[in-house]
Amino acid sequence: MASETQEGTAAEGHSSGLPQFDFQWWPGQIAWFLIIFFVMLAFIRFFAAPRVGGAMDDRDRRIAGDIAEARRMKDEADAQAQAAQADMAQARAAAQKLGAEARAKAQAGIAARLAEEEAKLAKISGEAEARIGAARDAAMANVEGIARDAARAIVEKLTGRAVSAAELQSARG
């Protein structure tokens, strides 16, 4: 043991180059390094990487899930807003239709009443016209009698003789 150590330092002293090329230390260093490296590999493979990477995966999943949930809720709200808008449009259309119907009905009523009144007026004015016509006819008939009487009177005055009804009739024709 002691001799080995001495040998080591002696070798160190002799080699003027880099201590790294003192190959007596290579096997031990490499063997120890491989052991430690594989222990680290196992530690990181089975403990550190799953925990650190897993935490980040969980977070990514959670964020993605939250975003998807938010997007779903937004879509739902959008759909509801659209449905409400459609309902409103429908209600407005129904109201407009109702208004138009009422207006049409009112207009129809007015037209009917107007026609009725007009017909009534026409009837009244027809009757009045008929009455006027009858009065005129009657008056015209009286005018003939008056003219005949006047003619007779004139003839009688001029000729001094009575005129028969038949002569008067022939004279008029």
Place this chain on the structure above:
Amino acid sequence: MAGQPAIDPMHQFSVHKIWQGPTFHVGGLTLDMSITNSVASMIAGAVIIVLFFALTARREIVPNRAQALAEALYNIVDKVLVTPIIGHQGRPYIPYLFTLFCVILVLNLMGVLLAIGNVAGLSLTFTVTSQLAITATLAVLTFFSVFILGFIKHGPKFLGLFFPSGMGVIGAILMAPIEMISYFVRPVTLAMRLFGNMLGGHVVMALFGSFVVALGILGLSGGVATLAFVPSVLSFAMIVALTGLELVVAVLQAFVFVALATVYLNEVVNFGHGH
């Protein structure tokens, strides 16, 4: 140690035993399982990693600061590298790449943050990733894991990697060796890049550190030599600046190593429909 020269920036990289462990003889190779300063630093790094995740890895939807830090580190591998480069098929490989990142990052940062202890030639700490043995192990392990995974997933068809499509027979024969060399040089570049980056900065820092001490001692002797305090202080300012730079290098090199591993892995996972 007494025989060491005053300025020896390489001393910080030398390995020495702390505790004598068992020695195995495997074939012609002597495997000495002693705890050295290098091994002790690795174990300290492992403890830091375990403590860090034990304290920060919580499963809360709203993270606190510690959890956010752990998640930020994880996201460097997941959201910055694997997902953009490989895609969703790359997810099973995240634990390996994340381990690679954590280990290199912690060992690099330990080397910088605790290197303050090295400036005066004391070796209170040790940069494990400045050992070629370690960077080579990481590079070879990563490279051959990927290479073998390619054969497991695609069988002999995976050799098509060395024959670029649309070259014709002669072109393919000419290109295959070049492709092979450029492919198998990858572990070498991986290992050398990390090793070199960790080595260089630490050498320069140790040099400036020894200047601070040497010139400071010179300045203490009084007279004209008092002027030596000026470069001593300048050297100290240099160390402060270099420490900032080295922190960046430590993080960047961990990132670069894992980024390249991800790119190599991508060739295997998306073999045949990536290029």
